[in-house]
Amino acid sequence: MKLKDQNTEAIILDAAKLIFMEKGLYGARMQDIANQAGINKALLHYYFRNKERLFDEVFGGALERYFQNMEIISDESLPIMERVLTYSNRFVHFLAEYPQMSIFLIKEISSNQALFHLKVKGIKKDKKYSLLTVLNEGIQNGELPSLDPVVFLMNLHSLCAYPFVAAPIFQVICQSSGVQWDDSNHEKLLNSISDFIHYKLSKTRI
Amino acid sequence: MKLKDQNTEAIILDAAKLIFMEKGLYGARMQDIANQAGINKALLHYYFRNKERLFDEVFGGALERYFQNMEIISDESLPIMERVLTYSNRFVHFLAEYPQMSIFLIKEISSNQALFHLKVKGIKKDKKYSLLTVLNEGIQNGELPSLDPVVFLMNLHSLCAYPFVAAPIFQVICQSSGVQWDDSNHEKLLNSISDFIHYKLSKTRI
DNA sequence: TCATGGTTTAACCAAATGGTTAACAAAAGT
DNA sequence: ACTTTTGTTAACCATTTGGTTAAACCATGA
Numbered sequence: 001m002k003l004k005d006q007n008t009e010a011i012i013l014d015a016a017k018l019i020f021m022e023k024g025l026y027g028a029r030m031q032d033i034a035n036q037a038g039i040n041k042a043l044l045h046y047y048f049r050n051k052e053r054l055f056d057e058v059f060g061g062a063l064e065r066y067f068q069n070m071e072i073i074s075d076e077s078l079p080i081m082e083r084v085l086t087y088s089n090r091f092v093h094f095l096a097e098y099p100q101m102s103i104f105l106i107k108e109i110s111s112n113q114a115l116f117h118l119k120v121k122g123i124k125k126d127k128k129y130s131l132l133t134v135l136n137e138g139i140q141n142g143e144l145p146s147l148d149p150v151v152f153l154m155n156l157h158s159l160c161a162y163p164f165v166a167a168p169i170f171q172v173i174c175q176s177s178g179v180q181w182d183d184s185n186h187e188k189l190l191n192s193i194s195d196f197i198h199y200k201l202s203k204t205r206i
Numbered sequence: 207m208k209l210k211d212q213n214t215e216a217i218i219l220d221a222a223k224l225i226f227m228e229k230g231l232y233g234a235r236m237q238d239i240a241n242q243a244g245i246n247k248a249l250l251h252y253y254f255r256n257k258e259r260l261f262d263e264v265f266g267g268a269l270e271r272y273f274q275n276m277e278i279i280s281d282e283s284l285p286i287m288e289r290v291l292t293y294s295n296r297f298v299h300f301l302a303e304y305p306q307m308s309i310f311l312i313k314e315i316s317s318n319q320a321l322f323h324l325k326v327k328g329i330k331k332d333k334k335y336s337l338l339t340v341l342n343e344g345i346q347n348g349e350l351p352s353l354d355p356v357v358f359l360m361n362l363h364s365l366c367a368y369p370f371v372a373a374p375i376f377q378v379i380c381q382s383s384g385v386q387w388d389d390s391n392h393e394k395l396l397n398s399i400s401d402f403i404h405y406k407l408s409k410t411r412i
Numbered sequence: 413t414c415a416t417g418g419t420t421t422a423a424c425c426a427a428a429t430g431g432t433t434a435a436c437a438a439a440a441g442t
Numbered sequence: 443a444c445t446t447t448t449g450t451t452a453a454c455c456a457t458t459t460g461g462t463t464a465a466a467c468c469a470t471g472a
Contacts, residue, residue, distance in 0.1 A: 008419085008420090023232070024230070024232070024233075024313075026229070026230070026232045026233040027230075027232040027233075029458085029459070029460090030459075030460060030461085031458095031459075031460095039420075039421090040420060040421050040422080041421095041460090041461090042420075042421065042422085042461085042462080042463090043419080043420060043421080044461095045460085045461060045462080046419075046420075049461095050460075050461070051460065051461090100316075103312060103313075103316055105375065106309060106312075106371060106372060106374070106375065107230075107309075107313055109374045109375055109378075110306075110309055110374045113374055113377075113378075116374070116375075116378060117378055120378050120379075120382060121382065130379075130382075130383055132379075132380075132383045132385065133383065148394055148398075150380065150385055150387065150391070150394075151391070151394045151395060151398050152398075153379075154368075154369050154376065154387075154391075154395065155365055155398055155402075157368065157372065157376075158364040158365050158367075158368035158369060158372075159361055159364050159365065161364075161368060161372065162360075162363065162364035162367060162368040162371070163360050163364060165312060165368070165371060165372075166312060166363065166364075166367065166371075168312070168315045168316050168319055168322070169311065169312065169315055169322075170360065170363075171319075172315075172319075172322060172323055172326050173326075173336075173338075173359075174338075174356065176326060176327070176336075177336055177338045177339065179338065179356055181356065181360075185356070185357070185360075188354055188356075188357045189357060189360065192354075192357050192358075192361055196361075196402070199405060214449080214450090235428085235429070235430090236429075236430060236431085237428095237429075237430095245450075245451090246450060246451050246452080247430090247431090247451095248431085248432080248433090248450075248451065248452085249449080249450060249451080251430085251431065251432080252448095252449075252450080253449095255431095256430075256431070257430065257431090
């Protein structure tokens with residue numbers, strides 16, 4: 001029975017992820033999730049006591065993967081520029097793989113900041129460096145030019161994440177101008193971000 | 207009666223805007239809106255037949271103002287660089303004034319792309335130029351260096367809008383790193399965007 | 413084989429919620 | 443004054459929805 005057990009649990013989580021991602025906490029219906037998973041609604045409550053617990057599971061998982069990817073730059077063996085480049089690369093690839101993740105996080109965080117706060121604290125506890133500390137360090141020891149690290153962080157995240165967050169908007173904008181915006185643009189996007197990083201973090205600014 | 211009439215309608219719209227912005231279409235409850243407006247729930251249905259109509263009113267209004275601000279660059283008397291700078295400036299100021307607008311649009315668009323599509327078509331019909339066409343023009347006549355206008359558009363919008371969209375996330379990130387992220391950063395943000403525009407649109411690239 | 417315990421379901425329940433009705437209030441027209 | 447129109451409300455209704463219950467199902471070990 002253990003086999004089947006783990007299986008349905010995973011199936012439920014996948015279904016819940018899909019539905020929650022699409023509809024959010026309020027929009028999602030337990031029945032929809034049950035249908036998606038191909039099981040009875042009561043079974044949802046058997047595995048995850050209620051809607052919030054199920055949501056928490058999905059949400060927590062998403063957050064963990066999110067931060068996991070955000071914290072990869074702590075590798076001190078590489079120059080900071082290199083780390084930031086890899087970091088943004090992985091960030092974009094991560095978002096490309098889970099396109100709804102970003103918007104999902106933002107949706108839910110904006111309507112339930114408290115939960116997010118707690119989860120982050122739990123996850124960040126065991127992480128040593130954040131991009132911010134790394135940047136500050138680099139500025140102080142002269143590896144980076146002097147710049148406002150918070151603004152840079154904001155800019156960088158904007159360039160990486162917004163294209164996925166606002167994909168629906170852009171599809172319409174581009175469409176109505178006769179251009180296409182699809183996955184083939186990821187490479188161009190990455191190039192422009194690399195360009196930005198080099199521009200901002202090179203010691204030889206103009 | 208005309209006086210009171212217009213008044214309650216406006217009150218309802220304000221209340222609906224507030225609640226819808228915060229909770230979205232699904233999350234918002236008619237009762238909440240009625241309470242916020244200080245009136246009976248039935249009165250909502252008296253003025254706006256049902257929830258969707260009321261939502262449409264709020265949503266349509268938001269969209270119109272949004273696009274109104276996005277289309278100001280059509281002033282041909284100015285050099286393109288100037289126009290783009292003003293454009294991004296106004297964009298940021300607009301979002302600063304309606305911080306939830308962007309996230310609201312994204313939320314609703316992502317769960318109801320069709321409506322958005324229609325509304326945009328209706329609004330864009332009477333607009334002559336979009337940022338894209340202006341950019342393309344500038345590239346062709348040599349006023350701008352050769353660059354991918356779609357990617358630039360994406361980058362620019364990202365830099366402007368994401369800080370507002372992701373404000374909740376950033377507040378937590380910054381907080382857990384001991385930094386502050388509040389309105390005082392708008393100016394820094396604007397500077398960094400100006401810098402980006404100059405970097406990208408100057409003919410004298412490095 | 414059959415008792416046991418985890419798994420799954422159909423049927424049900426109570427609360428929430430969008431929407432309606434009928435009656436009342438207040439202004440405007442006559 | 444009184445009739446009509448417009449604005450407003452309390453009470454109500456039907457449906458949806460999260461959650462529960464009791465019974466059935468089924469693999470496994472005694």
